[in-house]
Amino acid sequence: MANLQGKRIILGITGSIAAYKAAMLTRLFIKAGAEVQVLMTPGSTQFISPLTLSTLSKRPVYTQVTSEESWNSHVELGLWADAMVVAPLTANTLAKMAHGICDNIITATYLSARCPVFFAPAMDLDMWTHPSTAENVERLRLFGNYLIEVGTGELASGLVGAGRMAEPEAIVSTLGRYFRKADTLHGRRILITAGPTHEPIDPVRFIGNHSTGKMGIALAEEAAARGAQVHLVLGPSALATQHPRIELQRVQTAGEMHEAALSVFPGCDAAIFSAAVADYRPAQPAEQKIKKSAEALSLDLVKNPDIAADLGQRKTAGQYTVGFALETQDAEANALRKLERKNMDLIVLNTLEDEGAGFQHDTNKVSLLRKDNKKRSFELKPKREVAADILDELQELAAWKKDGL
Ligand code: PMT
Secondary structure, three states, X not given: OOOOOOOEEEXXXXXXXXXXXXXXXHHHHHHOOOEEEEEEOHHHHHOOOHHHHHHHHOOOOEOOOEOOOOEOOHHHHHHHOOEEEEEEEOHHHHHHHHOOOOOOHHHHHHHHOOXXXXXXXOXXXXXXXXXXXXXXXXXXXXXXXXXXXXXXXXXXXOOEEEEEOOOHHHHHHHHHHHHHHOOOOXXXXXEEEEOEOOEEEEOOEEXXXXXXXXXXXXXXXXXXXXXXXXXXXXXXXXXXXXXXOEEEEEOOOHHHHHHHHHHHHHHOOEEEEOOEOOOEXXXXXXXXXXXXXXXXXXXXXXXXXXXXXXXXXXXOOOOEEEEEEEEOOOHHHHHHHHHHHOOOOEEEEEEOOOOOOOOOOOEEOOEEEEOOOOEEEOOOEEHHHHHHHHHHHHHHHOOOOXXXX
């Protein structure tokens, strides 16, 4: 049974047949020790009565931003809560949340909420598999909200497939897990390298690679959510991240990334190297754009500093380093060689042979290989969840706190 003692939870209920499960969800939250403030869209009141939910939550239920008696301050609600859960979430409210539309008490509170937001979609199979729904789910996730995956089975329409709301027990245990991890990295400082590096050939060209920075940003966000102070050194990436505990430093080249990492590492408890760093750079970048003339052009390349190897040599007792290995063949053997050579404590192996893994995807499929020969392999999952698995492993091997409640 999850422990949510003293946690304040906003439960937003939207107009899906799965709204009937919200009564059980409210009951379970209360049993786990939480205070629950229920918000309902007018549509959802057709499926379940506000009276049922106010009786279970022992609080008035808000269905409007304004009522005859009062203005229900969505801003105050957003500040009051430790978590907001929208369950069930219809395709309609999902689309509104994904695009900042704010026309009812739930969407208004969502936009003001400073707490983590969890969403449990519920809809028919075809609506769930529609590309616009997939895009909206992705937008919400990328805004830092937590998707509670839909279940598969018989749906209210009679169709069989994915789209039904996660069971109330699963939703409660997701929140229980979240709060259990919430402060486990409090007081820790973590350095993360992420993204590609660009090594200039001339003022308009560079040597680079396909890394977007998604994996490293997911790690930074998960570590910050667990209470760590994060220094994120990010190579050229179109992405950004915002969190009061993430210090974001943007760099271009491997040399700059090395220098940035070197300067903060002495004060860190761990470093995680998710960046795809160019191993070589042009020896003499041209000062002017290289003109097309000869049939062939050769570039002289020199080796870049190996940041992970350098910091692996410098680490002192109590400091841990975690590397990545992106492989295309002999994956495990190559990863183990890197673990050894770079004096890492843990290496995260991902291979381009796995569909949906590695560069650019929002998902990854990894194996975690430890210096003490322990190995764990995971299925394909969102990069944020991969980040959680990596941090769990780091916390275990470093014998740091794993549970916060
Ligand atoms: O950014 P995304 O689009 O989300 O993609 C994520 C990713 C595929 C880039 C990521 O999951 C990943 O695998 N990162 C490491 C890629 C890589 O360069 O691996 P490698 O096997 O070449 O390097 C081994 C380790 O040494 C890595 O931890 C790397 O950061 C580090 N290294 C390598 C070279 C170098 N000069 N300095 C380093 O620190």
